[in-house]
Amino acid sequence: MKLTRRAVLRGLVGGALTTVALPFFESLGGRARASGGLAPKRFMLYFWGNGIQPARWIPADSGPDWTLSEQLQPLAPVKDAISLITGLEVKTPNDDAHISGPGGFLTGHPTIMKGGGDWTFAAPTLDQLVASAVGGDTLYRSLEVGIQPGVRGLSHNGPDSLNPPETDHLRLFERLFGATFKQPGENTPPDPKLALRRSVLDAVLTDAKDLEKRLGANDKIRLDQHMTAVRDLEQRVARLQEAPLDRASCKRPEAPPALDLIDGRPQMKERARVFADLTTMALACDQTRVVSFWYSDPLSDVLYPGTTSGHHQLTHDEPGDQPQVNQIVLGILEDLAYLVDRLRGTPEGEGTLLDSTALLATSDVSEGRTHQIDEYPVILAGTACGTLRTGFHYRSTTKENASRVGLSLLRALDVPTATFGAEEGEVSDGLSELEA
Amino acid sequence: MGMRFPLNAALCVLALGACDNSASPSLVVAAEAAAAPVEVTPAPSSMRRLTQAQYHRAIVDLFGESVVVPELEDPDVAQGGLLSVGAAGTTYSARGVSSAESAALTIAEQAMKDPAQRARWVPCDPTGPGDEACAREAITRLGQSVWRRPLTVDEVQRVAAVVVEAGSTLGDFFAGFEYGIAALLQSPHFMFRVELGAAGEDGEARAFDPFELASRLSFFLWNTTPDDALLRAAASGELATDDGLRAQATRLLDSPRSRDALRNFFSEQLALYKLDALAKDPKLFEHFTSDLGPDAREETLGLLLYKVFDEDADFRDVLTTTETFLNPRLASLYGVPAPTTEGFRRVHLPPEARRAGLLTHASILNLQAHQTSTSATRRGRFVRNVLLCQPTPPAPVNVDTSIPEPSGTTLTLRDRVKEHLENEDCATCHLAFDPIGLALENYDAIGRWRLTDNGAPIDASGDLDGATFSDGLALGRAVREHERFGPCVVQTLVRYATGHVEVATEAAAIDALSERFAALGYRVRPLLLEIVMSPLFRLAGEPR
Numbered sequence: 001m002k003l004t005r006r007a008v009l010r011g012l013v014g015g016a017l018t019t020v021a022l023p024f025f026e027s028l029g030g031r032a033r034a035s036g037g038l039a040p041k042r043f044m045l046y047f048w049g050n051g052i053q054p055a056r057w058i059p060a061d062s063g064p065d066w067t068l069s070e071q072l073q074p075l076a077p078v079k080d081a082i083s084l085i086t087g088l089e090v091k092t093p094n095d096d097a098h099i100s101g102p103g104g105f106l107t108g109h110p111t112i113m114k115g116g117g118d119w120t121f122a123a124p125t126l127d128q129l130v131a132s133a134v135g136g137d138t139l140y141r142s143l144e145v146g147i148q149p150g151v152r153g154l155s156h157n158g159p160d161s162l163n164p165p166e167t168d169h170l171r172l173f174e175r176l177f178g179a180t181f182k183q184p185g186e187n188t189p190p191d192p193k194l195a196l197r198r199s200v201l202d203a204v205l206t207d208a209k210d211l212e213k214r215l216g217a218n219d220k221i222r223l224d225q226h227m228t229a230v231r232d233l234e235q236r237v238a239r240l241q242e243a244p245l246d247r248a249s250c251k252r253p254e255a256p257p258a259l260d261l262i263d264g265r266p267q268m269k270e271r272a273r274v275f276a277d278l279t280t281m282a283l284a285c286d287q288t289r290v291v292s293f294w295y296s297d298p299l300s301d302v303l304y305p306g307t308t309s310g311h312h313q314l315t316h317d318e319p320g321d322q323p324q325v326n327q328i329v330l331g332i333l334e335d336l337a338y339l340v341d342r343l344r345g346t347p348e349g350e351g352t353l354l355d356s357t358a359l360l361a362t363s364d365v366s367e368g369r370t371h372q373i374d375e376y377p378v379i380l381a382g383t384a385c386g387t388l389r390t391g392f393h394y395r396s397t398t399k400e401n402a403s404r405v406g407l408s409l410l411r412a413l414d415v416p417t418a419t420f421g422a423e424e425g426e427v428s429d430g431l432s433e434l435e436a
Numbered sequence: 437m438g439m440r441f442p443l444n445a446a447l448c449v450l451a452l453g454a455c456d457n458s459a460s461p462s463l464v465v466a467a468e469a470a471a472a473p474v475e476v477t478p479a480p481s482s483m484r485r486l487t488q489a490q491y492h493r494a495i496v497d498l499f500g501e502s503v504v505v506p507e508l509e510d511p512d513v514a515q516g517g518l519l520s521v522g523a524a525g526t527t528y529s530a531r532g533v534s535s536a537e538s539a540a541l542t543i544a545e546q547a548m549k550d551p552a553q554r555a556r557w558v559p560c561d562p563t564g565p566g567d568e569a570c571a572r573e574a575i576t577r578l579g580q581s582v583w584r585r586p587l588t589v590d591e592v593q594r595v596a597a598v599v600v601e602a603g604s605t606l607g608d609f610f611a612g613f614e615y616g617i618a619a620l621l622q623s624p625h626f627m628f629r630v631e632l633g634a635a636g637e638d639g640e641a642r643a644f645d646p647f648e649l650a651s652r653l654s655f656f657l658w659n660t661t662p663d664d665a666l667l668r669a670a671a672s673g674e675l676a677t678d679d680g681l682r683a684q685a686t687r688l689l690d691s692p693r694s695r696d697a698l699r700n701f702f703s704e705q706l707a708l709y710k711l712d713a714l715a716k717d718p719k720l721f722e723h724f725t726s727d728l729g730p731d732a733r734e735e736t737l738g739l740l741l742y743k744v745f746d747e748d749a750d751f752r753d754v755l756t757t758t759e760t761f762l763n764p765r766l767a768s769l770y771g772v773p774a775p776t777t778e779g780f781r782r783v784h785l786p787p788e789a790r791r792a793g794l795l796t797h798a799s800i801l802n803l804q805a806h807q808t809s810t811s812a813t814r815r816g817r818f819v820r821n822v823l824l825c826q827p828t829p830p831a832p833v834n835v836d837t838s839i840p841e842p843s844g845t846t847l848t849l850r851d852r853v854k855e856h857l858e859n860e861d862c863a864t865c866h867l868a869f870d871p872i873g874l875a876l877e878n879y880d881a882i883g884r885w886r887l888t889d890n891g892a893p894i895d896a897s898g899d900l901d902g903a904t905f906s907d908g909l910a911l912g913r914a915v916r917e918h919e920r921f922g923p924c925v926v927q928t929l930v931r932y933a934t935g936h937v938e939v940a941t942e943a944a945a946i947d948a949l950s951e952r953f954a955a956l957g958y959r960v961r962p963l964l965l966e967i968v969m970s971p972l973f974r975l976a977g978e979p980r
Contacts, residue, residue, distance in 0.1 A: 094833045094834065095830075095833070096830055096833070097830065097831050097832070097833045100833070114515070115827070116516060116517065116821075116827045116937075117827075117830055118514075118515050118516065120525075140530075141530060142530075144531070149713070150713050152511065157529075160513075160525040160526045160527070161526065161527050161529070162513065162526070162529065163529045163530065163531065164509065164510060164511050164529055164531060164532070166509075166531065175534075192605055192606075193606075195605070196598075196601065196602045196605060196606075196615050197537070197541075197615075199598050199601055199602070199615070200598055200615050200618050200619045200622065201537070201622070203594050203595060203597075203598050203619045203623075204619060204622045204623050204624070206594060207591070207594070207623045207624060207625060208623075208624050210590075210591075211624055211625065211630065214632055214979070215483070215632070215979055216480065216482075216978065216979030216980045217980070218482065218980045219482055219483050219979060219980060222482075222483065222526070222527035223483075223527070223624060223628075225527045225528070226527050226528040226533065226624060226627075226628075227624075229528060229529060229530040229532070229533035229534075230533055230622070232530055232533075233530070233533055233534055233537060236534075261726075263718055263719060264715060264716065264717060264718040264719075264724070264726075301715075301806070301807060303715060303717060303807055303808075308717075308808060309717075309806065309807065309808045309809070310715075310806060310807045310808070313806050313807070313808070313809075316837055316838045316839075317838050317839060317841070319840075319841045369836055369838060370834055370835065370836050371831075371833045371834060371835075372833075372834060373833075
């Protein structure tokens with residue numbers, strides 16, 4: 001599989017492990033900044049833990065004139081902007097009840113089980129594959145945010161290389177729109193200290209080049225990932241020396257309110273909306289083109305308002321048809337609809353942010369109670385500049401490989417690749433129904 | 437509730453078989469290995485990322501107690517049960533690097549505003565904002581402390597050049613020096629523990645150089661960067677001798693800082709760091725507030741450190757002692773008189789408190805329960821995995837693992853998990869841990885004593901590998917006498933010290949340490965010294 005200038009896949013042991021080898025030590029050239037006013041393509045990943053309820057999720061009919069099922073009702077306001085895919089199966093081995101699903105779906109590779117319950121992903125997740133292609137021209141190669149307090153997220157650069165999400169919305173606001181933010185038209189002269197920060201980072205990169213020679217293969221990859229992040233930071237500092245981009249919808253948002261626990265429970269809905277607002281504006285300002293939105297983790301045991309137990313415990317122990325679990329899923333989809341609506345409500349050029357975005361919403365299992373990874377939940381929104389189709393329900397009657405969705409997305413987002421995944425997860429065909 | 441079993445029962449038996457095997461061969465070897473020198477081929481070595489705690493502690497030790505250290509935004513990751521092992525597998529993320537940059541600049545600014553730190557790290561009087569000779573002298577001194585080894589001429593020059601450029605730009609040497617500090621702090625030589633070892637001469641085993649050994653020793657026994665005396669011992673060659681290493685290790689162990697470091701170990705081993713984010717339903721549990729977790733952690737750490745350092749006691753006593761450390765809120769949770777009006781004080785719990793040892797601490801009882809109810813599975817697996825180092829297989833997939841709601845005659849958790857224990861497919865795994873957890877059913881999800889569950893009386897009896905018990909207190913005694921408890925302490929400490937999960941070629945040396953631990957009366961403090969002197973700690977694997 002071939003990727004762009006930044007992403008060279010490098011095999012580790014026996015070719016089973018791969019990583020987005022960040023070629024810091026191989027190519028030390030800079031990147032040109034994209035010019036022109038065309039809307040860039042964007043990718044958003046919206047992920048929640050503990051799955052769905054297939055009996056309430058799967059619509060009765062399919063095609064363009066489909067009817068929303070009971071559990072999908074919250075998506076009614078944005079139904080024409082989304083597509084629903086049902087009946088797919090994650091084909092990689094289901095070894096770990098909550099990790100094998102997202103590992104297989106988001107990387108296409110079997111998840112590495114290390115024993116003692118430890119695991120890692122064998123390859124980069126979709127968001128990082130896309131960031132390799134479209135992330136290089138922005139301040140942030142990718143942005144990871146978390147709604148559940150303390151959520152760890154699953155965005156991986158490769159084995160043992162996690163991109164931890166920002167879960168503090170005030171800190172995210174400060175990072176994106178704090179002291180260093182300039183909105184269009186604010187052309188203050190650059191701070192001389194920015195040049196000094198770059199000199200410091202250059203010295204750090206040189207330290208690493210000396211050290212690298214003494215390391216074994218695995219440590220080389222780890223140091224390479226570290227130094228690629230240092231180099232990205234150096235380029236970010238360089239961009240702060242330039243005038244802000246002229247983006248029509250970009251302006252400094254209001255600082256969000258503090259959102260404390262209420263009765264020991266996080267304000268998930270309020271938090272989700274603040275993060276949706278901030279990340280939408282980050283896209284509008286072209287600070288990043290890749291956002292992963294970690295609503296909750298696999299196995300998440302968030303105590304939602306009005307429920308009698310944590311989410312994960314409810315999926316196992318709530319009797320009957322689990323009405324509380326249903327309420328939680330409905331709430332998560334309401335917040336997804338809000339995010340889609342925010343993207344659609346943000347003008348850009350002749351259209352909206354949603355037009356240039358591909359958004360993938362999914363979970364770790366289909367039914368939380370049984371940890372199945374067939375009937376995998378997949379919702380898409382946005383057309384990535386007309387390369388994806390929306391407004392239909394596609395039902396696979398043959399349990400097609402869920403990796404097909406990943407391959408279609410990579411193609412739509414101009415990640416040059418012939419295949420996606422490895423072993424049982426590998427596909428060379430996308431989902432043709434999805435591709436425009 | 438219906439149970440579906442597409443699961444192949446053999447899978448679970450195999451997995452459990454594997455965990456039994458992990459224990460038995462080592463016992464055989466241990467019996468044979470008595471007193472003979474043991475062969476060790478260490479696992480491949482990896483650089484270790486500084487943990488968040490190590491980063492914080494190192495900065496404070498370098499720049500003073502008053503420095504405000506921003507958080508490094510790369511959360512530690514556990515592997516092999518420990519954050520310290522996870523640190524050898526992972527790297528820094530974009531967000532972590534960004535946070536490290538702003539932290540480094542903030543720390544450097546604070547250091548140069550502090551006259552004492554300025555005098556300590558800049559020993560020369562700069563002749564101007566771009567005084568290169570002074571920059572080199574100061575970076576040579578500071579660099580050795582920050583990178584835990586002397587810098588090469590090139591390295592000094594590289595960082596000094598940053599100082600000169602910044603000093604000249606800003607018109608102030610000390611303002612410029614901040615950028616030199618920031619360069620040292622963001623370097624992989626600081627942010628990773630670069631302990632790679634070198635091949636020995638004349639066929640001798642690959643070993644760490646004295647500065648690498650100083651670093652290992654300091655992070656193991658103090659959880660921070662080496663102090664000046666330790667770096668001097670590395671430079672003089674003292675650390676390269678057995679006596680020198682023993683003397684330095686003893687010096688470190690005699691310092692109160694080793695207590696803080698062992699606190700960090702216990703916090704990792706028992707996952708007590710998770711107590712900061714402890715969540716329980718406050719509507720169900722009116723005793724619950726967000727400070728219960730941190731309070732419960734103080735109780736447990738208070739007892740463990742007291743037994744190790746103040747009493748130099750048989751460590752197995754932590755499972756059975758009626759001594760503990762309580763503040764008023766924990767006393768209230770336990771239903772005993774408050775020993776003090778504020779803070780923690782050591783107490784002997786009266787028999788009517790029905791509480792003795794670690795397994796009856798609010799910390800463990802809370803962590804190993806759900807937010808609204810207890811969990812026999814979680815509590816039982818904790819004993820197997822963490823206290824006895826017997827891994828258990830993960831929960832199966834494609835199986836409905838739910839247990840029935842309380843109803844009719846099925847009221848207690850024991851009744852409700854009955855199917856897990858009687859159905860053959862479930863029982864192969866659940867019998868290994870559920871009965872242990874059921875022994876603690878008299879303590880609810882926040883650790884309060886109770887006699888009934890949903891109105892029905894609790895039966896807390898069972899057996900642990902042949903040792904029968906009648907309640908949670910007797911379970912503590914059974915774990916204390918279990919043959920795996922002592923070896924598990926050793927195994928976990930060795931993982932912590934070396935930063936990796938042990939490999940087969942290290943097993944004999946770990947078993948030898950377990951024998952020593954028993955011979956030492958299960959005292960942890962001397963065990964720490966034995967670990968330092970062991971080839972497990974001193975020999976380097978090939979770089980991975």
